[in-house]
Amino acid sequence: MTLVRSQSEGITLLVDTGSPWDRQFLIQKLQEHELQPQDVTHVVCTHGHVDHVGNFNLFTMATHVVSHDMVKDGDKYTLHELRHDNPFQISKSISVIATAGQTSRDVSVVVRGSDKGVVVIAGDSFECEAHLHDDKLCKSKSDFHRLHATRRDKVLAIADWIVPGHGKMFKVNQRR
Numbered sequence: 458m459t460l461v462r463s464q465s466e467g468i469t470l471l472v473d474t475g476s477p478w479d480r481q482f483l484i485q486k487l488q489e490h491e492l493q494p495q496d497v498t499h500v501v502c503t504h505g506h507v508d509h510v511g512n513f514n515l516f517t518m519a520t521h522v523v524s525h526d527m528v529k530d531g532d533k534y535t536l537h538e539l540r541h542d543n544p545f546q547i548s549k550s551i552s553v554i555a556t557a558g559q560t561s562r563d564v565s566v567v568v569r570g571s572d573k574g575v576v577v578i579a580g581d582s583f584e585c586e587a588h589l590h591d592d593k594l595c596k597s598k599s600d601f602h603r604l605h606a607t608r609r610d611k612v613l614a615i616a617d618w619i620v621p622g623h624g625k626m627f628k629v630n631q632r633r
């Protein structure tokens with residue numbers, strides 16, 4: 458669960474909503490930022506696993522992006538044809554890009570112009586920093602692992618920092 462705020466653009470974005478058992482924890486964390494669920498303008502779920510989509514219905518006022526689907530104003534479903542070269546732009550500084558991860562339709566959120574430079578909230582495209590050295594992805598011949606490895610390389614090429622799905626934010630070594 459990652460909160461992104463761009464006050465100049467009027468955006469309060471939550472990336473991933475935790476598991477159903479995280480409900481009180483999530484409400485409490487929002488309160489620490491003086492926010493109620495209805496203050497959240499956008500929710501992005503990086504993929505459909507239960508630990509990432511568990512508290513969706515707290516945010517009925519928000520625009521939702523779930524994997525490659527987008528829902529606005531209650532029941533207006535839109536399919537967005539996300540490709541790496543065709544991101545979904547939430548605002549000038551925030552976009553959603555296609556990144557394979559635990560599923561082939563995982564997405565990541567790219568935040569530009571923050572005080573840390575370009576931050577990519579990557580869901581389980583990068584589960585944790587140690588996942589950077591996952592040889593399986595590089596050596597496997599499966600199409601899925603190849604897609605995942607290619608998209609990870611693209612994230613590594615643009616990110617100064619990565620917020621992984623299950624671990625601490627880490628800095629990307631630019632010499633990579």
Ligand SMILES: [Zn+2]
Nearest residue numbers: 506508581622
């Ligand atoms: Zn996960």
